[in-house]
Amino acid sequence: MTDSITNRDLPLGVEVRHLAALEAIALTSSFSQAAVLLGYAQSAVSQQIATLERAVGHKLVERPGGPRPVSLTSAGEVLLRHATHITARLGAAKADLDALAAGDAGALRVGTFQSASARLLPPTLSRFRDNWPRITVELRNERRSADLEELVRAGQLDLAFTDTGLFAAPLKGAELIVDPYVVMLPPNDPLAEADELDLGRLDGVRMISGSADDTCEARVFSAIERAGVRPQTIFRSDDNLTTQRLVASGMGIAIVPLLAVELFVPDAAVTVLPLAPNQRLSRSIGIVWHEDRYHSRAAEAFVETAIDVAGGIGLPHIPVITSRQRSVLV
Amino acid sequence: MTDSITNRDLPLGVEVRHLAALEAIALTSSFSQAAVLLGYAQSAVSQQIATLERAVGHKLVERPGGPRPVSLTSAGEVLLRHATHITARLGAAKADLDALAAGDAGALRVGTFQSASARLLPPTLSRFRDNWPRITVELRNERRSADLEELVRAGQLDLAFTDTGLFAAPLKGAELIVDPYVVMLPPNDPLAEADELDLGRLDGVRMISGSADDTCEARVFSAIERAGVRPQTIFRSDDNLTTQRLVASGMGIAIVPLLAVELFVPDAAVTVLPLAPNQRLSRSIGIVWHEDRYHSRAAEAFVETAIDVAGGIGLPHIPVITSRQRSVLV
DNA sequence: AGCTCGGGATCAGTATCGCTGATCTCTATT
DNA sequence: AATAGAGATCAGCGATACTGATCCCGAGCT
Numbered sequence: 257m258t259d260s261i262t263n264r265d266l267p268l269g270v271e272v273r274h275l276a277a278l279e280a281i282a283l284t285s286s287f288s289q290a291a292v293l294l295g296y297a298q299s300a301v302s303q304q305i306a307t308l309e310r311a312v313g314h315k316l317v318e319r320p321g322g323p324r325p326v327s328l329t330s331a332g333e334v335l336l337r338h339a340t341h342i343t344a345r346l347g348a349a350k351a352d353l354d355a356l357a358a359g360d361a362g363a364l365r366v367g368t369f370q371s372a373s374a375r376l377l378p379p380t381l382s383r384f385r386d387n388w389p390r391i392t393v394e395l396r397n398e399r400r401s402a403d404l405e406e407l408v409r410a411g412q413l414d415l416a417f418t419d420t421g422l423f424a425a426p427l428k429g430a431e432l433i434v435d436p437y438v439v440m441l442p443p444n445d446p447l448a449e450a451d452e453l454d455l456g457r458l459d460g461v462r463m464i465s466g467s468a469d470d471t472c473e474a475r476v477f478s479a480i481e482r483a484g485v486r487p488q489t490i491f492r493s494d495d496n497l498t499t500q501r502l503v504a505s506g507m508g509i510a511i512v513p514l515l516a517v518e519l520f521v522p523d524a525a526v527t528v529l530p531l532a533p534n535q536r537l538s539r540s541i542g543i544v545w546h547e548d549r550y551h552s553r554a555a556e557a558f559v560e561t562a563i564d565v566a567g568g569i570g571l572p573h574i575p576v577i578t579s580r581q582r583s584v585l586v
Numbered sequence: 587m588t589d590s591i592t593n594r595d596l597p598l599g600v601e602v603r604h605l606a607a608l609e610a611i612a613l614t615s616s617f618s619q620a621a622v623l624l625g626y627a628q629s630a631v632s633q634q635i636a637t638l639e640r641a642v643g644h645k646l647v648e649r650p651g652g653p654r655p656v657s658l659t660s661a662g663e664v665l666l667r668h669a670t671h672i673t674a675r676l677g678a679a680k681a682d683l684d685a686l687a688a689g690d691a692g693a694l695r696v697g698t699f700q701s702a703s704a705r706l707l708p709p710t711l712s713r714f715r716d717n718w719p720r721i722t723v724e725l726r727n728e729r730r731s732a733d734l735e736e737l738v739r740a741g742q743l744d745l746a747f748t749d750t751g752l753f754a755a756p757l758k759g760a761e762l763i764v765d766p767y768v769v770m771l772p773p774n775d776p777l778a779e780a781d782e783l784d785l786g787r788l789d790g791v792r793m794i795s796g797s798a799d800d801t802c803e804a805r806v807f808s809a810i811e812r813a814g815v816r817p818q819t820i821f822r823s824d825d826n827l828t829t830q831r832l833v834a835s836g837m838g839i840a841i842v843p844l845l846a847v848e849l850f851v852p853d854a855a856v857t858v859l860p861l862a863p864n865q866r867l868s869r870s871i872g873i874v875w876h877e878d879r880y881h882s883r884a885a886e887a888f889v890e891t892a893i894d895v896a897g898g899i900g901l902p903h904i905p906v907i908t909s910r911q912r913s914v915l916v
Numbered sequence: 917a918g919c920t921c922g923g924g925a926t927c928a929g930t931a932t933c934g935c936t937g938a939t940c941t942c943t944a945t946t
Numbered sequence: 947a948a949t950a951g952a953g954a955t956c957a958g959c960g961a962t963a964c965t966g967a968t969c970c971c972g973a974g975c976t
Contacts, residue, residue, distance in 0.1 A: 270676060271601045273963095287924060297965055302925060304963085312683050322972030323922050331686055337878045338679035342672050346600060349668035353642050356661055406755065424754040425736065548667045603934095617953055627936050632954060634934085652943025653951050 272346065274308040275339035277301050278328075281317060282336050285325035341410075348411025352550035355414075361390040364554055367404035367416030368397055370496055371516035372541060376417065376432065380565045384558055391554045399494060401471060408546050414555050417562075419513075420471060421540035429544035430559055432566035435513045437476065437537040440499075440526040442506040447529075454532040455483035462508035464499045465489045472539065476511045479537050500524045513539055541566070602676065604638040605669035607631050608658075611647060612666050615655035671740070678741025682880035685744075691720040694884055697734035697746030698727055700826055701846035702871060706747065706762065710895045714888055721884045729824060731801060738876050744885050747892075749843075750801060751870035759874035760889055762896035765843045767806065767867040770829075770856040772836040777859075784862040785813035792838035794829045795819045802869065806841045809867050830854045843869055871896070 280290035281301070291298040309316050316332035328336060355362050368377055373395075381393060396413060398404050404416035405427060423429035439453040447453060447461075458480060466473035480487065490508050493499045496516040503510050504524045517528055531537055543562050545551060610620035611631070618628040626634075639646050646662035658666060685692050698707055703725075711723060726743060728734050734746035735757060753759035769783040777783060777791075788810060796803035810817060820838050823829045826846040833840050834854045847858055861867060873892050875881060 271603070273601070288922090296963095298924075299926080299966080300964055306925090307963090312680070314683055314687065319924065320972085321924075321970090323974085324972080326924080331683055334682050334686060334880045335679055338675050338682070341878065342675050345668050345672050345675070349665055350642070352664045352668070353644055353661055356664060357644065409755070422752070422754065424752065425739065548671065550664045618951090628953075629937075629955080630935055636954085637934090649953065650943085651941090651953075653945080654943080656953080 269311045270308065272343070274304050274311070275335075275342055277304040278308065278316060278332065278336055278339050279343060281305065281326065282328055282332075285327060287326065344410045344412070348546075348549055351411065351414075355552045355554075356550055358552075360388065360554065362552070362554070363392045363394055364552070364558060365394045365396065365412070365414045366558070367407055367413040368395060369399065369401050369404060369417060369419070370397070370494075371435075371513055372417035372419070373397065374496070374518070375515045375569065376541070376562065376566060379568075380558070380562045383565065384561045387561075388554050388557060393558075399467070400469065405544060408544055411546065411549065414549070414552075415543055415545050415558060417541060418544050419539045419541050421542065423542065423544055426547050427544045428547045429542045430563060431540055431542045432562055433515075433541050433569060434538050435515045435541050437479075437511055437531060437539070438514050438517065439529045439531065440503045440510045440512060440517060441529065442503060442509070443525060443527050444506075445509065445527070447509065448527040450529070452532050453529045455480055455535050456485055458483070458487040458509075459485040461487045462490045463487045464491045464493060464502045464508050464510040466499070466512075467492055467494050470494075472513060475537060475539065479535065480511075483535065497521065497524065500526055511537075515541070599641045600638065602673070604634050604641070605665075605672055607634040608638065608646065608662065608666055608669050609673060611635065611656065612658055612662075615657060617656065674740045674742070678876070678879055681741065681744075685882045685884075686880055688882075690718065690884065692882070692884070693722045693724055694745065694882070694888060695724045695726065695743045696888070697737055697743040698725060699729065699731050699734060699747060699749070700727070700824075701765075701843055702747035702749070703727060704826070704848070705845045705899065706871070706892065706896060709898075710888070710892045713895065714891045717891075718884050718887060723888075729797070730799065735874060738874055741876065741879065744879070744882075745873055745875050745888060747871060748874050749869045749871050751872065753872065753874055756877050757874045758877045759872045760893060761870055761872045762892055763845075763871050763899060764868050765845045765871055767809075767841055767861060767869070768844050768847065769859045769861065770833045770840045770842060770847060771859065772833060772839070773855060773857045774836075775839065775857065777839065778857040780859070782862050783859045785810055785865050786815060788813070788817040788839075789815040791817045792820045793817045794821045794823060794832045794838050794840040796829070796842075797822055797824050800824075802843060805867060805869065809865065810841075813865065827851065827854065830856055841867075845871070 276294060277290060280293045281287060284290050284293060287301050287305075288298040291301045294301065296304075305317055312331075312335065314331035314335075315329050316335060318327045318329050318332075320326070351365075355364075377395075384391075384393070396404075396407070398407070401417070401419045404413065405418055405420065407413040408416045408427060417432075418429065419435075421431075439447075441448045441453075447457060465476070491502060493502065496512065497518055499510050499512065500518060500521070501524045502508065503526050511531075514528070517526070518524060519528075543559055545555065545559075606624060607620060610623045611617065614620050614623060617631050617635075621628040621631040624631065635647055642661070642665065644661035644665075645659050646665060648657045648659050648662075650656065681695075685694075707725075714721075714723070726734075726737070728737070731747070731749045734743065735748055735750065737743040738746045738757060747762075748759065749765075751761075769777075771778045771783075777787065795806070821832060823832065826842065827848055829840050829842065830848060830851070831854045832838065833856050841861075844858075847856070848854060849858075873889055875885065875889075
């Protein structure tokens with residue numbers, strides 16, 4: 257370590273409230289609005305920024321004068337990036353200390369994405385509630401699992417489900433389940449005759465895909481590419497059940513993680529096939545948290561419960577079952 | 587976003603200097619020593635902590651009374667983790683603003699690890715110096731590339747070479763070169779007869795390995811495991827050249843990245859063989875930086891130079907050359 | 917042009933805050 | 947018991963971070 261003590265004293269006089277002021281200004285593009293946001297008089301904010309600018313030795317805010325909105329200079333932008341992280345971190349610290357104080361009560365902020373919510377979350381939640389009745393679980397749904405990780409990193413979430421499969425610092429995590437990709441077909445599709453699907457047969461086939469920026473979609477796309485075929489995407493859908501309904505109505509096929517398939521929805525009956533053995537594709541669903549943050553006993557218990565539930569879903573079963581009696585529909 | 591504005595005002599009155607005080611106490615286990623460290627009187631620190639404790643509503647420091655050293659409570663530990671990151675972040679902000687001000691002068695803190703330093707760094711450095719003479723490059727060597735990434739994350743380094751091959755947030759990076767693993771053999775070793783080495787032949791063979799906690803070593807180990815053999819590690823060495831000398835003196839063989847091999851050291855002549863085609867193993871060497879930090883033009887240029895140099899090293903060549911005239915020694 | 921208005925800077929004044937230095941208290945040591 | 951070392955406490959002062967009033971400036975209106 258080059259030694260953080262000797263160079264820590266350098267940011268002489270920079271204090272949290274200055275950074276908060278900078279953020280408020282960035283947000284509102286106005287000193288006076290920033291002031292009301294922070295509960296100060298306008299002159300206070302004006303002086304705070306002046307002090308901050310003196311402290312760091314840079315002009316941070318561009319004041320065009322007159323009624324025009326103010327903006328950050330490039331130095332201001334640079335500092336702002338750090339400021340947001342610092343205040344976020346402080347918020348996280350507060351949350352941690354609250355959680356510590358709350359003990360077995362308090363809140364647990366959990367992030368989920370669609371297909372985790374569908375199958376994994378309800379049983380986890382209900383079992384968790386039985387054992388930790390005084391914990392309020394606050395759920396937050398995001399479309400992309402990467403966004404959830406970002407929220408955990410920023411301290412806005414205590415736990416998040418993820419399907420990226422990697423727990424790089426500052427994230428720690430546990431793997432819950434390996435979820436194989438399967439093909440959803442209209443029940444009477446000719447491709448449904450086989451016991452499995454070879455991606456090579458998808459040339460020109462009509463497909464319902466996920467959003468282009470989805471990790472799932474990326475995985476599927478690269479697998480298809482690897483197989484050297486070009487199906488045609490006739491529709492993109494964010495929503496698993498929508499996709500399934502589209503498939504059920506015969507519009508095309510879809511390749512989705514098994515957990516995303518709703519087997520028992522009457523009007524969305526589809527046939528599910530595994531992929532050919534040498535083309536097997538899967539995602540690993542896990543749960544992550546921030547290594548630096550206080551991991552309450554409740555959070556710990558939530559993770560344990562999730563692991564337990566995931567084990568109970570019995571991944572070994574499902575693909576076997578589905579591939580046998582491969583047309584599963586009500 | 588749940589909105590960082592509404593809950594930002596919660597850490598009422600917590601300021602940077604309080605966190606700095608907490609850190610100093612954690613470091614010294616003493617109020618008075620913390621005070622001299624920070625340049626305050628002892629009473630000041632005492633009051634700062636008191637204020638901080640009042641602000642967060644937790645006892646943070648355990649004062650056993652008398653001459654016994656103080657320690658942090660669990661709440662103190664929790665807060666400390668955040669505090670270190672916050673102050674580190676502030677330091678990074680300072681460094682960024684300095685770099686911004688310095689323009690084409692100033693410092694660039696670059697992290698390296700052994701085998702990157704050996705081959706990639708010198709030409710990069712010399713070319714960089716030609717174009718950016720006023721930039722001081724501060725080098726820092728770490729044994730493990732993961733540690734370097736940690737330093738970049740903490741803002742202690744502006745750039746770092748890496749061999750983990752992944753640029754997960756908050757790190758961004760560029761790939762420089764793919765470095766294949768090769769076998770180093772004593773020149774007269776019977777295994778050196780072949781044009782390549784099949785890991786399957788390593789059962790019981792004496793090996794010089796790397797440290798057990800090294801990523802390189804982990805990769806090699808798992809490849810060997812996959813091949814289903816059990817060589818015997820007779821020695822572990824951190825130092826590439828030491829390893830090579832040990833091999834040269836006939837003590838055993840070693841599997842190392844090609845860039846780690848010193849081809850022209852007189853008293854360390856070894857034979858180098860590629861691995862069998864289906865057992866090819868490589869690492870990807872890249873260079874990383876922090877996505878939130880100010881990426882100066884100099885840093886940008888350094889990356890470009892490194893990419894350029896890496897391209898010039900001509901990875902295509904070397905393995906071919908070595909496998910042909912496979913005994914390379916002076 | 918001149919006027920007006922919105923928004924930031926400035927300034928005086930004050931209440932607060934944060935530091936120092938001296939003193940007090942406590943506990944382990946002798 | 948006396949001592950020494952370490953933190954808490956307190957008075958006091960100097961710095962500072964607010965408020966509120968005022969000034970200043972540029973854009974847009976008439």
